[in-house]
Amino acid sequence: MRNLIAFLLRYQGVMLFVLLEVVSLYFFLTNSSYQRAAFFNSANAYMGVLLARRTQVTDYFRLDELNKQLQADNAQLRRQLFPPDFAHREADSLPVGRDTLGRIVYRHLRPATPQVATAPGLLAQNAKLRAQGSLRPDTLLLGGSKQATQPLVPARVINNSLREVDNYLTLNVGSVDGVQPDRGVISAAGVVGKVQAVSAHYARVASVLHSKLQVAAQIKRDGTIGSVSWPEGTDYSHAMLDYIPRQNRLVKGDSVVTSGYNSVFPAGVFIGTVESFTTEPNKNFSTVTLRLGVDFSRLTYVYVVPTPPRAERDSLEQHTGELPAPVKAAQAQAAKAKKP
Amino acid sequence: MSIVATIGGQLLRFALYVGLYVLLFDNSSVVLFNLGWNFFYLGFLLFLPINTPIALQLLLGFAMGFTVDIAHDTGGLHAASAVLLAYLRPWVLRLLTPRDGYDAQDTVNVHQMGWQWFLVYLSLLVTVHHVAFFFLELGSLQHPLVTLGRVGVSILYTSVVMLIVQLLFFPVRRGRFQ
Known part of the structure; x- marks a missing residue:
């Protein structure tokens, strides 16, 4: 027994070191999994309060910038309320013809x-x-009459990371405000991310700048579907658009919007524009680089998308064992391309 | 100096380093050349008393790293690299032992131990920490040049900040509580 105690005391440093490293690495490796308890992240009550306080203080020095941004958002929304220039050019009571009677x-x-x-x-x-x-x-008005009646939940970003491999945001809204995990988060400029964990008053969001987040997307011009991802080593203003077949014509500056296929985001929310693309002879898909619409370095106000009727849709799709057909085809093609 | 005062003083230091790091030197706002990060909180571990027991150092390293992890949503990344630093610190101290051993009053202080001693001590530990941190974060060796660039700039950045902390806040004369 005395030998055992002596042994433990002699090697306490090594053993404690190994133990703590294993614990840290376990936490690190399970960090992006959804099963993780919601406590050990920046959305927990104590850290949330601290970060919210910090935002209150730092906001004070950026009031000018914040106001300008809100004003710009407002202006854009207001402009959509005005009738377009050509709305009243023709008198709406001129006869246009006679019917069959x-x-x-x-x-x-x-x-x-x-x-x-x-x-x-x-x-x-x-x-x-x-x-x-x-x-x-x-882009902020959602498709479908049911969803449009539910308001977007406005939220303030109180913590933000840009330069890590997996980036997260913390928002000052939580389950009390009706936010739940897996909701989409958008801003006036486009798609921001997906809620990962919520506490009563705070929510943690995996942003588009997260290596494991994929957004179902489509090119607005011709409707080609694909998937937006953010691979390691990309900077925070760019992302990749995957699964665009190489025979499809691409144009620089094409708008890329959400397709609504994964039911996290409503269809038609802006993601970014095509900045460059290359086709390589040995690949079935073009390599497309996007310039993201959202500037993540100055993100302040965002909106959490209300619940889509997705439980029903997901269970239907799972029951029948079907992903949406084009996605499945794209995945099959990708698997085929990887094999040789 | 009583034990209570020592523990109280160290707790205050812990709170100061974490508080300043989380509230002021946030990684997304204070970045050098768009590459380098500043690991200000490492000052707490680097400037602990020389005779701190190894087990206590490891636990403090873990506590410090994990607090920062919670603030930055990085899981256990900061904790893992801070524990590594805490584990290696006694080895580096032993490596750099002066000819006649450490005095009871010796602390990690650039004025007392000299520039040469301090710079070797700082650069060794900071380098190990940053290499471990950035490669662990990436989880692979895929982008070695970019990562090495980040490591290099961050080492420079953290070291300069630590040096500034030393020059500003550490006593020039020996034997006073800092």
Whole structure:
């Protein structure tokens, strides 16, 4: 026994060192997993309060910048409320022709085009947009009548990292405000990330600058779908767009928006623009670099997207064992490309 | 000096280093050349009394690293590299022992131990810590040049900050509590 104690005392340094390293590395390696207890991160009550205080103080020195940013957001939203320039150029009561019974048809009485008429949800949404005087869909207005009634949860970024391999944000909203894990987070400039853990008043968000976060995306011009990722070694203003087949034509400056396939983000939220692309003879997919719409270095106000009816959709897709077909095809192609 | 005063003083130092690091020297706001980080909190571990027991040093290193990890959402990254630093510190101190051993009053102080001693001590430990930290963070050796650049600039940055802390806040005369 005495020998044992002597042994333990003699090697206490080495043993404690190994023990602590194993504990730290365990915490480090399980950090990005979703099962992780929500306490040991910056969204816990104590650290959250501390970081919120820090933000209060540092905000004071950036009021000017913050106001300008909010003003810019406001201006953009307000502009969407105004009717477009060409809205009133033609008188809406001029007769445009006669119908089959010989009655005069006025423009504003013309029936909706069949395309629109087949989708009642879209029609309702269009009517709403028309009422607001704009036909252009707003990136912050969500598709589907059910979701549009739920408001976005506005939040303030109180902690932010840019230069790590996996970057996170901390927001000052939590489960009390109706935020739950796996919600999407967007800002006026585009997609920001996905909620990973929440406490009562704070939420931790894995930003787009996280090596394991992928956003289902599509090119706005022609609807080609792909997936936005942020591989290691990319800087915080760029990301990659994967799974674009090499035969598809790409144009520099193309807008890339969310496709809505993974039901975290509504469809049509801006992500970024194509900055450069290359096709290599031995790859099935083009290598596309995006310039992200969101400037993560000066991110202040963001919005958490309300719950989409995703539980139903996910369970349906899991029951039938089907990913959305194009994603599956792309994955199969990618697997094939890797093999040789 | 009583034990209570020593423990109280060290707790105060711990709070000061962590507080200043989390509230002021945040990694996303104070970055050198867009590459280098400043690991200000390492000052707590580097400037502990020379005769601190190894077990206590390791535990303090872990506590310090883990607190920073919680603030930065890095899991156990800072903790792992801080524990490594705490473990290696006694070895480096032994390596640099003066000819007639350390005096009871000796502390890690640039004025008392001399520039040469201090710079070797600082650069050895900071280098080991930063190499471990940045390669562990990446989890691979995929981008060696960028990572080495970050390590290099960060070593410079942290060392200069530690030197400034020493010159500003550590007593020139011997035997006073700092």
